[in-house]
Amino acid sequence: MDFNLLPGIQEFEHWATQLITWLSLNLLSWPVILQLVFLLVLLPFSRFLGKKIHPLATEWQRKSKTPHFLKLILTNLLPIIPWVIFLLMLWITLGGLFQLEASGRSRFLINTVASLTLAWVVINLTTSLIKSRVVAKLVTLFIWSIAALNILGLLTFAQEILDAAALDIGGLRISLLMVIKGVISLAVLLWAALAFSSLLERRVKAVPELTPSVQVLLGKLLKVTLIGLAVIIGLKTVGIDLSAFALFGGALGVGIGFGLQKVISNLVSGIILLMDKSIKPGDVIAVNDTYGWVKSFGARYASVITRDGIEHLIPNEEFITQRVENWSYTNSWVRIRVPIGVSYSSDPNEAIKLCIEAAIENKRIMDEPEPNCLVTGFGDNSINLEVRIWIADPQNGIGNIKSALMLAVWDKFNAAGVEFPFPQRDLHIKGPVEIYTNPTPDNV
Template identity: 45%
Template structure:
């Protein structure tokens, strides 16, 4: 259950502080003075703009865009803060009221801090979160109710076993985790960027180091957050054992793919950019993840293949040791063809293609005399299997077809001779009957021709 909450007393305290500290005539005079300070700071910023710009030009490390942002964002609040400081010192010397000026001094200080943050961090969600946090803390300190607010938030709590969970604890955890998670992301990108720029590491080692670095950085952020809010990390020992049991039963595939991914990275059998063939998938490796390997095909499809398949199944890595790939194609020609001319035409078709390498040299081999054709095999090498293998084979075969057609070289069809040893009785009788009728017709035609010759 929630502890005793005195919300009415807390709100009454805020109202009293506002009435006692703000709604006083002397404070209205300070408000007029502060408005005058704003006007003075505005005109001074316009006058000093050029001089500050010339001063920043002497700093060679600053780019012109950064200099402009510094002047535009910081010059006015900085001058205003200086004027407030001068008034505050004067007020203390002559016993002048400083209540309103102190309030606005805290607000301007928070504004100046937020403006400074914007110079180094983009306007994203974290920037808005930090800005709101700074303004809220500044407002609480101005009203002199910061500690009372902390106590109030801590009173909104409930117990779970030996752990007391309050609204203050939850807010502290969210704030610390958000800041640490954001910093972890920045550090992670910085570390991975340094690793990726290293020329001494292979692509697979870079991927492995990046994954280890990310895991350690973000795990450290989580553990530090739990420790910062006062949670005993030894309480997670039992949870770790339960997770181990769960991994052994329900998460076997996930663990298997994770371990397989580490093995792939360690033995460097697959790395980003490799051209691989696994099952019916042919393409190049785009990304190695903790659970899968991303393979992009020539048609633009991206297959997410589990890491385990690259360990347990047969994989063809066309670029494992180098990018050289030999492409073979079979061609058959008629026995009436000039075989030496056939070789010349096939070599010519190979030499016309830019993707085919001259070293190692392409070759055309006569492989044998088949039942219906003389069989040749063409062999050539390419160094860019990522651009496709079947397409270059198709181009070569199409070019051979054109050359053969121009030189009247025939690519024969399969031929078969059938010898019938016996026929069904009905079919035999029918054929004999047909043969007898044909003989009678022939005899009748011969008799008619003899009679016609006698009459003539």
């Protein structure tokens, strides 16, 4: 690493001289000082008027019947009302100075502040469309700083300072200016790549000929490809030779092989699952102790939502290494067994008929294959029956269909007089037992 590229004392002295010269030419004069005093009075006055107008503007914006686009602009304009008032007053002042044919120095500071304020208002309105407030503030400050340097004529001076602060790493010259340009280019390209990939992903999902797993796979591949291109283009735009990262790439590969093997395993497992279509969004599955339907696939995990509304994030690797029950792999048909007990004093043929009738009347139970009821054994207290039904929507729940069927069977058994069993025990006494009520010494 070569530190000889860092700026020396002479360069700092040269920059200080340039800055002092600019201040003396532009600020250190009586006309400019008078304008500065005027601005210091105008700024708090504008803030005072802004606080008075803000409630009225809010009420008018809420009740007015303006188009949605104009309402959006007004909503974004409300927080910067004081700056808008300040800008309008500056323009009125400049108009008066032009009418009085004031010299350029007499209106230099007001004109500069008006340009800076206009840039601040326009940039705030533009960045207010960004959802994240923190990101919006950072973008606003950064863009306005560049605009302010350009308006003040200091942009070239600032670029020279940032470009002079540089390091030489392995023959690659890295300056602060290059880093800033790289970060900006990469941020813009990544934002464009993510936005474009989201648009393409929505287009892919709208194609009915593609299965859900293929749609997810294409969406993920497009996103990874576009992000990779954005990173490469971002590095090339700032003049970085990608061959300089060969050593770093080798070290990164070793790190991935040892430290990130689980992450890579989950990523590869997810791609395999999407390609072989064994599990896809919308499937009803059971893995380990989790039963639910697959909501989405990510690069590292799959989201499985249970009937309790709990969302489980299961690593993709588990779907490859564990035994998985996919209730909707070939189709969504699922057979459910519901045990029913009948008393020995009731007619089992009548009970079987009533069970089948109760199953047929339920709309969720399929007519084909038709419901069936079988005798499975003779228990201690009951004749054991089993109702076997098929449903085509297991994602809507298994327990609720069992409950509905058993309630329907209860109603039909009660109406037909069929008895449900209950535990019974017969007590047999083999012979009489003599009981002594008043013990005496003779019978003790």
